[in-house]
Amino acid sequence: MRTRLAIRLHAILERYFPERRLFLRSDTDTRFIRLKPETQFIAFTGSALVIAWSIIATAILLMDSIGAGNFREQARRDQQTYMARLNSLSQERDARANDALAAQARxxxxxxxxxxxxxxxxxxxxxxxxxxxxxxxxxxxxxxxxxxxxxxxxxxxxxxxxxxxxxxxxxxxxxxxxxxxxxxxxxxxxxxxxxxxxxxxxxxxxxxxxxxxxxxxxxxxxxxxxxxxxxxxxxxxxxxxxxxxxxxxxxxxxxxxxxxxxxxxxxxxxxxxxxxxxxxxxxxxxxxxxxxxxxxxxxxxxxxxxxAPFAAPLKDSYRFTSGFGYRWGRLHAGADFAGPHGTPIYSTADGVVVHAGWQSGYGKLVKIQHEFGIETRYAHMSKIRVQKGQRVSRGDRIGDMGNTGRSTGTHLHYEVRVGGKAVNPMIYLKAAKDVF
Known part of the structure; x- marks a missing residue:
């Protein structure tokens, strides 16, 4: 049964790939290489696969190149929209700050x-x-x-x-x-x-x-x-x-x-x-x-x-870049505010400095213990202007904005913790926007 099938397959292949001999001649001798139909079929199939793979790969590369251009353009448009939105939010935040100052004056x-x-x-x-x-x-x-x-x-x-x-x-x-x-x-x-x-x-x-x-x-x-x-x-x-x-x-x-x-x-x-x-x-x-x-x-x-931390940690212009919540399955325990390198950072309430130095991930970090079991944290500073054990008041300058620790750009990472548990800092800032 196997012999018949092999003979039939050989006959079919010989119809399209007849047996060939490749002669190799030298000055003293002549030799030949016998190319069976099966060998020719394998060589043809391999060559066809290589050519097909090359065509497909070239097409994919061309499509990726074309798509990358579109993606870059879309990303550029998204970045422009994002920046416009950030500028709008910055202007709104400045207006809120002016309203807060006027409300405090009143x-x-x-x-x-x-x-x-x-x-x-x-x-x-x-x-x-x-x-x-x-x-x-x-x-x-x-x-x-x-x-x-x-x-x-x-x-x-x-x-x-x-x-x-x-x-x-x-x-x-x-x-x-x-x-x-x-x-x-x-x-x-x-x-x-x-x-x-x-x-x-x-x-x-x-x-x-x-x-x-x-x-x-x-x-x-x-x-x-x-x-x-x-x-x-x-x-x-x-x-x-x-x-x-x-x-x-x-x-x-x-x-x-x-x-x-x-x-x-x-x-x-x-x-x-x-x-x-x-x-x-x-x-x-x-x-x-x-x-x-x-x-x-x-x-x-x-x-x-x-x-209580009802005041804002920044008084100069800034961009709100990241909020409190889970990101990629991990809790982002504070709020991020981006601004120029060296932007002054202020204490948001009266309290005592319990940490002023380097901490892994946070970089240069200041922790302030307040009343009612509240603690605030100010991370990624470029310079710390207070010492451990120092008593500070709301509005006192405690450091400068930087990019130390695990950070992708100059910004302030601001946390509020109650009883050791992180809470959303924006709760306090939003609660105080119509009072201070």
Whole structure:
């Protein structure tokens, strides 16, 4: 069976590839090489495969060359679009920064106005208390004058009745002229005293009316000041409440921690207490205390905001190049900001430097420990300007932007960690964009 198949295959190949002999002749000898159909078929097939491979490879190279040109053009267009988008984002970020500066200026101006209005309110409240005390004194004097008036009128009526009954006082002789003169003088003095008492009473009534009018005016002014303070407190405190909540921080817990650890000037405000009798406070005093509580909350917010990383690490122009999240299966634990080499880098909150040196991957790295279990990291610096153990404030320059460590270009890698766990830094920056 195999022999028949081989004979048939040989016959088919011999039809297309007849047997050939290749003669090799020299000066002394002649030899030949016998080329069987099978050998010729193998050689032909191999040559055909080599030629086909060469054609296909050349076509692939041509297609790659043409496609590479298209890809380069597309990449160039994508790069132009990306750069335009980055420029647009940079301009928007600059506008946001200007808005934040303007908002901070308005915030500081509002605090100054609130301080002035608080002083006016306290002065007005003291003046009102003085007026109320003056009113009580005038009313007591008026009551004494009216009582004296009744006594004088009673004595006058007695003396007048004595004269009408024959010109003698009770128990005195009618012929006693000296007594009559004394009675006349006494009547005259009594009449003058009565007139003086009446005049004093009228003056007291007029003064009481004037004080009542001034008191009403003062109450209206106090009410206007109270309303302005309440509106100012609402405008100032509400955005701060929203900022801390947007950052995932419980405002009440944060303020309790600040209040418990407070040891500076301008701390929690004391409530008003004008009563010296131990009685219940007036509505105005309660209203003032509510405002003071809000001002205390605002002051504590100011302290807490300086201790949490709500500020931006860069003040100069920069490009946001990479965000927080997973890339190629690995967590990118911060945000990247690109800018010129040497761009100043600033602390985003008050804290203590716990690391200032080289760390693998991060390059030149600064770590700052803040309140509330928060830590910030600033990596790939070209120069470090702080030392370990140094206390820094929000806005202090801590280093310069660089390209040290595992980095593909000049940029700042900025991290925020809470309780040792990395969180998105943009949460804090976005939360504070409408406040600072």
């Amino acid at each position: 915030f500081n101006s509002a605090l100054e106005q609130i301080s002035v209005m608080q002083s006016e309110l306290l002065g007005s409240e003291i003046r009102r208390r003085e007026l109320e005390t003056g009113m009580e004194v005038v009313q007591a004097t008026l009551r004494d004058v009216m009582s004296d008036k009744k006594v004088v009128e009673s004595e006058f009526a007695t003396l007048q009745a004595a004269l009408d009954n024959g010109g003698t006082l009770p128990g005195q002789s009618g012929a006693d002229s000296e007594t009559v003169d004394l009675l006349a003088n006494a009547l005259e003095r009594t009449a003058q005293e009565r007139d003086r008492v009446v005049a004093d009473a009228q003056q007291a009534l007029i003064a009481a009316d004037a004080m009542a009018t001034e008191l009403r005016s003062m109450e209206e002014k106090n009410d206007a000041i109270f309303r302005q303070l309440e509106e100012a407190m609402t405008i100032s405190v509400t955005p701060l409440d929203k900022m801390f909540k947007a950052a995932g921080m419980n405002p009440d817990n944060i303020l309790d921690k600040v209040r418990a650890g407070y040891s500076g000037q301008g701390g929690p405000l004391m409530p008003l207490s004008f009563s010296t009798k131990g009685g219940e406070l007036t509505e105005d005093s309660k209203r003032a205390n509510r405002i003071l509580n809000q001002m205390d909350r605002l002051n504590l917010y100011r302290i807490a905001a300086a201790k």
